[in-house]
Amino acid sequence: MANYKLYNGNCLDIIKEIPDNSIDLIVTDPPYFIDGMGDDWNDNTLNKKSKKAGVIGGLPVGMKFDPLQGRKLYNFMLPIVREYYRILKPGAFCIVFSQARLYHRLASALDDCGFELRDMLCWKYEGQAKAFSQDHFIKKRKDLTEKEKEDIIKSMEGRKTPQLKPQIEPMALAQKPKEGTFVDNWIKYKTGLMNANETLDGMFPGNVIEISKRERLQEEDFKIEHLTVKPVKLIEHLIKLYTIEGQTVLDSFCGSGSHGVAALKCNRNFIGIEIEKKYYDIALKRLKKTQP
Ligand SMILES: C[S@@+](CC[C@H](N)C(=O)[O-])C[C@H]1O[C@@H](n2cnc3c(N)ncnc32)[C@H](O)[C@@H]1O
Structure with missing residues (x-):
């Protein structure tokens, strides 16, 4: 049976305790660095602002322009991505969500830490004009x-x-360089190859993954109080593409725990880190419900 560990704290501190070359996949969704969702993410302020008819600080959500946002995201992520590189097994994948305007800075952080950028994945959803x-x-x-x-x-x-109308959320798909050939790396670590049989629509898996935002609301029998919940079905698909049963998935920005729920449902072990106690409690509740 799959196990989970959930930590309440700053991921940069906690991740340092994780041994080198021990994680099979990272799927994570860091703060976007727009609209107050930065390194000082404050749920109360954010909730108050976003309730004003889609307007944050007098501008539509996502439009508050500050040329430093991208650099702040890069500087915030760089030391964390260095740790991702250290703890992932050779050939293992690192999937990081971002948002269209600042994606390039996130991709640069991965690139600068030695990852090979394999692709940009897109979560495609119905979108709402803003x-x-x-x-x-x-x-x-x-x-x-x-x-x-x-x-x-x-x-x-x-x-x-x-x-x-925003209809996609980009994800950087990065790979820690493998040791030797794909086959050498697979024999040693069981990482580095994708499962082409994992499909959502009967077709060969593609880099555009279409899943309704409404999916996330149908998944639980209680309201999840978090602004940026990801559909479990989307994360399950990513996990099945890049890992095998029994492997370990890490989410260092786990919010309400959707990635953990997905990992357990796929029979993968999960390590989650969340800084806000309120979200940590929600994540714990969801994980316990999935795997008592
Ligand atoms: C975009 S949300 C993730 C949402 C998640 N994918 C879900 O489905 O619920 C980012 C989360 O990272 C958390 N966070 C921000 N800085 C952090 C840090 N340094 N360490 C750990 N968590 C952090 C925030 O509190 C927030 O819940």
């Missing part, structure tokens, strides 16, 4: 006549803030 019209700003202007306002609004017909 772009805003600017008409109300024009109507409020005191320096324009009513006629001028009318003309500008007419000229901007259909124009909204530059945010296409």
Whole structure:
């Protein structure tokens, strides 16, 4: 039977206790470094802000632009990714979720730590339009006549803030360099190859994985109080693609524990780390329910 270990603390401290070359897969979903979901992720502030009709700090969710966001993400992830490299077995995969605007910084952190970037995977979901019209700003202007306002609004017909409906979430698929050939590495570590029989639609597995966000709501019999819950079905698919039964999966940003639930359902061992006690408790509850 698969086992799990769940830690409440900062992953950078806890991960240091994990032995070298001992983990078969990392699937993790770090803070996005947008909209207050950074290294100072504060659930209360974030919940209050996001409840204001999809607007954070006066801008649509995800649109608060700060040129330092990407660099902060890179600097935050770099020491953690160095640890990922140390604890993964040769040939093992590291899958890290990100968000379209800052993905490149995350991929660079993996690259700079010695990982081979194999692909960019996409979780495709139904999406919800978030772009805003600017008409109300024009109507409020005191320096324009009513006629001028009318003309500008007419000229901007259909124009909204530059945010296409988000329908994908990218994941970096990185691999720790293998020892020798694929076969040498497989014989020694049982890592480095993917399971091409793992399919969601009867077809050869692809790098675009379509799963409805609604799936996550149908999975539990209690409401999961976390803003960025991933569907268990999505994580199960990733785990089955890149590991075999009995291997160990790590999620260093485990939030409500979806990745752990997926690992246990697939008969893989799980190590999870979550800094916020509130989420740690939710994750523990879900893991216990999956594997009493
Ligand atoms: C994007 S969420 C993960 C959500 C998760 N995939 C799920 O399905 O519930 C990121 C999580 O990382 C946690 N976190 C942020 N910094 C951390 C750190 N240094 N160590 C451990 N966890 C951290 C946050 O509290 C948050 O719950």
